[in-house]
Amino acid sequence: MDAPEHEALNRQVSLGRGRPALDIGSGDGALVQALAELGYRPTGIDCAPSALSTARREHPGLDFRHFDFDTDDLADLPEPAFTLITCRLVYRWVQDKHAFLSRVRQLLAPGGIFWVATSVRSPRHDEAKPWEIEVTEVELLTASWSRADVTQLDESYHCFALHP
């Protein structure tokens, strides 16, 4: 995460004050570290053992768990609900986005925020790049929230803060 993305995250979410946060697809754990610095009590979940090994090595003391968000039992997570759920560079690859969003909503505490960082196809390009989501997928992502704040960091990269 570069400085502008850190600034977007800090602007779009409130301070953690010890409340629980969940990072879905935590990879090397950099976002989980950023959530801890914002005062959250974060858990990073990832289905790839290699990602978990890297995250645990680079961020000892933070909580990383092996968990497949598509299939594993949500009751096995350390909290029944989270004040903040984040998902960076993962949403593009989710197969069943309806089911994914429904599971996120089940886990969001009242007043919580779902924060998503993803590349979106630029209207100036004929075809989406493989890592970009289509405009219709943005519509699905941002539908049915009471508020959707968007920060666009470059031609393609967007940070969404979604409020139930």
Ligand SMILES: C[S@@+](CC[C@H](N)C(=O)[O-])C[C@H]1O[C@@H](n2cnc3c(N)ncnc32)[C@H](O)[C@@H]1O
């Ligand atoms: C492109 S990486 C992004 C990692 C990190 N969020 C970042 O911003 O650098 C996608 C990560 O999501 C994980 N992932 C993909 N599908 C997942 C799922 N269903 N449950 C948990 N983790 C998943 C992958 O293992 C991988 O570590």
